[in-house]
Amino acid sequence: MKLYEMAIAPNPRRVRMFMAEKGLLDQVERVELDLQKGENLTPEFITKNPMKKVPVLELDDGTCIPETMAICRFVEESHPETMNLMGETPKEKAEIEKWTRWIEFYFFLPTGMAFQHLSGYFKDRMEPNESWGLNCKNDVEKFFHKLNKHLADNEWIAANRFTVADINAFCTVEFARVVDVRIKDEQTHLQRWFDAMKSRPSADV
């Protein structure tokens, strides 16, 4: 299997951390692309992912799977013998999916949009809208607060155990530094959880 990625980008990191937790990361050949140079815009890469995004997992039979959570789903379903990260029962699966969606819609996407609209990183291929970027950054700050409140009563984000929801939230907290949002001193529950996440070997892959 090959993983097409840009190592510093947050979505590929979510996949690497997921595969590391499942003990499968060493089964993957990593292929680095430079997105700012447009290495994801070549005709060859577009056949792998018409949406021109990383990560893409290419299987040995040539099947290409784009989209972070679709890759995680494939890895989880094809390796039930490794640690379960997306739920065992219907209720657990639903709770974890609820949280991964909340993290995606109210945290990860606003962070990405704040970054793109405030930094101008992709200004060759989109028109930055500063007031929309500031609106998104405000949503990111609100979600830090929500997570801190949730983690006051919960050791982990979903299902009372470590899951893909923790991976997604952790990668977003680290990503949010690009828009200068960080854990505040008073967000002690979020900090406790973040320190626990940071100490996992998968945080370094």
Added chain:
Amino acid sequence: MKLYEMAIAPNPRRVRMFMAEKGLLDQVERVELDLQKGENLTPEFITKNPMKKVPVLELDDGTCIPETMAICRFVEESHPETMNLMGETPKEKAEIEKWTRWIEFYFFLPTGMAFQHLSGYFKDRMEPNESWGLNCKNDVEKFFHKLNKHLADNEWIAANRFTVADINAFCTVEFARVVDVRIKDEQTHLQRWFDAMKSRPSADV
């Protein structure tokens, strides 16, 4: 089970159509909320979904499941005896999840944002940004084009069969009328698929 919804809103419709296709819709008691009147902002509803959105599926044991795809996941996983809509094998599950994410990120969310930012429907609780709304509407038009191209070579959106991806795309095509985006005369493949979808009994629930 109870389904909290606003019948005309697109996300509750996705869930109803999903449950109808699985033959389970009549097992659910429907509870109508008026979002513009703020009936989703009451303390009682916030205990069911802190994000204040519909749909929410409330199980008989009191467990509340918000988020359209988390509800679909729960229904799919707890009723494997009914028609499979989210994939049988790891590869099929990944392909369907890839498409549901593309539809969500590049089609449904831009339609919702274009609506909110161009219509002012929720202007009591958000600040509309017209130029962002127009940007999103442009993305919606692009996705109509992408879908038409994809459906030139594919009877259904994912996995060569009817799946939740078709439900999500169909509900978004209909939703897009609120921002005045419709299937164009030349988008014949999209129209063929849309007509097939429209003729299913689940399109009317």
